[in-house]
Amino acid sequence: MTILQGAEPPSLDPASMSNVFAFHPALGNALYGTLMINDTETFTIAYKMATEFSSSDGGTTYNLELRPGLMFTDGTPLDASAVKFNWDRLRDPALGSTSIRQAVQVAETEVIDATNLKVTMVAPNPHFAESLVAGAMNWIASPTALEKGRQAFDENPVGAGPFTLVSWTRQSAIELEKNPDYWDAPKPYLDRLTIKSVHDSNQRINAMTTGAADLSLESTMANIAMAHEAGLETETLPTGGGQMIGMNERRAPFDDVRARRAVRLALDLDALNTIVYNGEGEVPETFFPEESPFYSNMAFQTSDPVEAQRLFDELAAEGKPVRFSFASFPTTDSRVLAEGVQAQLSTYDNVEVSIDMLDAATATTRLATGDFDMIITATIVQDPDFALWTALHSQSTGNFTGTNDAELDAALDAGRVSESFEDRKAAYNTVQERLIEVVPGIWYIRSVPSVMYDTDVHGVQLYTLGSPLPEELWIS
DSSP: OEEEESOOOSOSSGGGOOOSTTSSHHHHHHHHOOSEEEOTTTOOEEESSEEEEEOSSTTSEEEEEEOTTOBOTTSOBOSHHHHHHHHHHHTOGGGOOTTHHHHTTEEEEEEEETTEEEEEESSOOTTHHHHHTTSGGGOOOOHHHHTTOHHHHHHSOOOOSSEEEEEEETTTEEEEEEOTTOTTTTOOOOSEEEEEEOOOHHHHHHHHHTTSOSEEEEOOHHHHHHHHHTTOEEEEOOOEEEEEEEEOTTSTTTTSHHHHHHHHHHOOHHHHHHHHHTTOSOOOSBSSOTTSTTOOOOBOOOOOHHHHHHHHHHHHHTTOOEEEEEEEOSSHHHHHHHHHHHHHHTTSSSEEEEEEEOOHHHHHHHHHHTOOSEEEEEEEESSHIIIIIHHHOTTOTTOTTOOOOHHHHHHHHHHHHOOOHHHHHHHHHHHHHHHHHHOOEEEEEOOOOEEEEOTTEEOOOEETTTEEOGGGOEEO
């Protein structure tokens, strides 16, 4: 089977990969397997290499229990010590992992025995499993192999997943073959797996419709619509929030809320949907979709060109004209969006936009280090705790926009620690009210964690944000 992903990782180290539909989920799951997965509708946890992740004290501490006898492909044990090694290293900022957002929620790990790890949280979080499965904490690599250094590891990445590396030709293809010692035999059903990184959405749909690929991770509704027309199968997970034009509150011009509000009021999101997604996308009118239990009929984004110009003029009169750069990822969608924002704002006085085209690795680094004015990020919501607390809480390392609002923090904390649905819903209503006031960004399109695949592909199973399980796939 040939699978298309949206971006090539800088390394095969799990810390360098992202378990999100637009990046490397199939590759990570193939090489390292999964500790656990979630049901994307009920948010219940199902166990894979782990058999338990439970808390008896409201999420203050957890016990992680592993299946006995798990082995990495280098013959070393995947035990509690190996999990501790992987999770502890993810907390190191020097590693540069996007999964630091999850890992820093853990204060301490303690090996109880070969199959049990005690996990002590920085602060109580009874919903932490939803965070864990969404990143590299779910992928455990051999400590022995990792300690040999990045170059050696990329030549021979060692996990306990359903597939092992045959070759990696950068900017071309990653070839994998079946792991004969995979713990969940007779899986995987495929003998060989080829994973290719394709940034361009047009190239992805062309590869699928011509039979050059069997399954593609997808991020655009336009491609999903074309896949339907071509007779392909698709699956899309429902989510709240969405893709966000993030504005960096740590530096000018967006350290002034008036600048952020002016840009939000100035942009025509329906027009951006048309030029980027041929009108096939869904512009979020409410933060949560109607099918979400957290839905509230609260319009949180409006357009008002007259008020936008008034704010631009007011800032200019104070010597603070709105000038900024849009840091664009290399994908077609990102580039066209940046150009659309630039074109729309060019019709206003006292605002100036430049575009900085970046490769994927540079853009990701700039996002993680806060070195941008405006950039595409996301707050893609299933269970709201992980996505919202991580992206918006002032103490979160994943708060790329630098948002710092005491009322927002308090509501996010309340939604995190409460195990009562009514209390959580009230907390997230407050979160929505604060987003209207604070304007950390502009949610320009609802995210569509999706896959499209040929009719002879079977066993497609997705967890978290569109992460497929390669061991389940087969071809008729």
